[in-house]
Amino acid sequence: MPIYRSHILICGGTGCTSSGAAEVTEAFKKTITEKGLADEVLVVPTGCHGMCEMGPIVVVYPEGTFYCRVQKTDVPELVEEHIYKGRPVQRLMYSGGEDVPVIPHYKEIPFYGKQHRIALKNCGYINPDNIDEYIVRGGYEALGKALLSMKPEQIIDELKTSGLRGRGGGGFPTGLKWSFCASAKGKKKYVICNADEGDPGAFMDRSILEGDPHCVIEGMMLGAYAMGADEGYIYCRAEYPLAIQRLKTAIAQAEEYGLLGGNIMDSGFSFTLHVKEGAGAFVCGEETALMASIEGRRGMPRPRPPFPANSGLWGCPTNINNVETWANVPQIISHGGAWYASLGTEKSKGTKVFALTGKVKHTGLVEVPMGITLREIIFEIGGGILNDKKFKAVQIGGPSGGCLTEEHLDTPVSYESLTALGAIMGSGGLVVMDETTCMVDVAKFFLEFTQKESCGKCVPCREGTKHMLLLLEKITGGKGSMEDLDTLEGLANMVKEMSLCGLGQTAPNPVLTTLRYFRDEYEAHIRDHTCPAGACAALLEYRIIPELCKKCGICAKNCPVKCIPGDRNTGYRIDTDRCIRCGTCFEKCPFGAIEKK
């Protein structure tokens, strides 16, 4: 058996793929073969390393040297210098900034220092398209242990001990949820993995599926065994083609080994698994709508009870968990519930994966123990605010979550603490905003999203979100009144209280939290007709500065609505009533004679 002395791991996640990782992989394979190194060096495509903004990422083992933003033109140098001659290439290593020494090793980079990887244990470390790599890392051991030496109740007990709670956002204790489905009566039961991750800016589940599909499959099988199910569905949104492809490969390989199918490991337990592609509706992330979609019906939620545990897919007892929840299960069974419970806070155990995006230096995927503060995530792991601007707010929990401010940065992250502040843990999107972000505009953005995605079944959500959006448009358009704020707040609370499903119940959160923490910004839009962050176009005013104007007429010629009257003798002025604030004159003026404020 040949041993490869060096492994070159190249990130094949969606982020790195879009910055050229596939070409880099090809270049490595080609160069290594040309150099006659194919027998001693292994090229491994992996899943996401998390530091997406620095991609494509290449890690060379055994040294664990971390290279970032590698392009295919860098490959000959990397092979010649590092692989052949043992001289790591400094210019491609990570650096915290100019004049700061580079950091050669993976583990020493601050981005990774504070992380604790459980769900992402194998992500970026193994080739997701090779089941053997998962097995080498201890994969399917938990399944073997469970099937051959544990009773179903023992698995549920371990889950209860672990304190694992639903990672899709709800935060319901997983062990308890399983026990409902386990005790439900029915010959046929299902388990479902909810991979319909639709929050803008969230990509935790996608990365797990792309980087380590087998851990989700193994988690589902453990759940199925514990609850007495023999069939499962992974409901994955069609916008994740790479995740779907890797899942299908993983399922096929597990079937070939007999790890999926009939009488697994001669234990009498059988399990078949299907991948169902969603068609792009956000509401299908809601469990009853998701099941309707699998059944081939229109994806709309229905009132609960009956809960899926008693009457779910095709009326059978069903358990639905999110990708990240399932991904934690194999390790809980391997290491025991007490091990998992030793991490985190009193009521929120373990770790949580966050997708860090927005105006932060290192965007990407991070897994941190519960109880860590937002400040640690944003400033220590994320490296602070982009271009050293001032931090303004962080939006946590996607369109269902809320905006938190500077004063909340030291709050330990847990389900309870975030709910108390009016936000939610959600699935794990963290959008960081700086001083140039208008909070009213942010609330409008998220509401536009939920309003579009409302399925229209219940009135509070269908009509309520629509009218909330109209009010926000009125305010950002400078036409709002102070009474509108009260109406908005009243409507928001009504939609929250009365909507049928989670979509409507949480849609007002961005509005309510911004009203709570940034009311002065709303008031500035209404009272002073200004947008303090300078983001709302309608509240900007363009004006020609006569002293700087050369009367060339370029602005007037380019104005799309012809609202700059005048001629080359008398000069020009902008008719602000007709101006649409498109900014064309501002950009076209060769003399900088147009100001906006």
Place this chain on the structure above:
Amino acid sequence: MTQMKIKSLEDLRRIRESSRDLSSARSGGETVIIIGMGTCGIAAGARDILAEVMAELSRRNIDGVAVQTTGCIGMCQDEPLLDVIRGGQRVTYGRVKPEDVPTIIAEHVVNGRVVDKLAIGRAD
């Protein structure tokens, strides 16, 4: 992937064992062997030493050893150079010939006994 069905934990562990090469380089290793691959090292035959190290580790089925390469450290006259880091101690062997490799691996890497006749330097 081998073509077999996994019917027990033993089957699973057999696959785990037979696929060991998929993780050995990535796990770092307690013991590290470093081979000088500067132009001087390559000219003196370091590539052959590297090949022999890999072959010997494979023949003896040795786990947990990381094999690294490094650039010229300035002792070009003593190339090929081979360092072994074991138990926090780093020993440099000089003018290593392929036939010395099994001795170094058996004595030093496996049993922790420095091969004095080949060692030219050490650092604790």
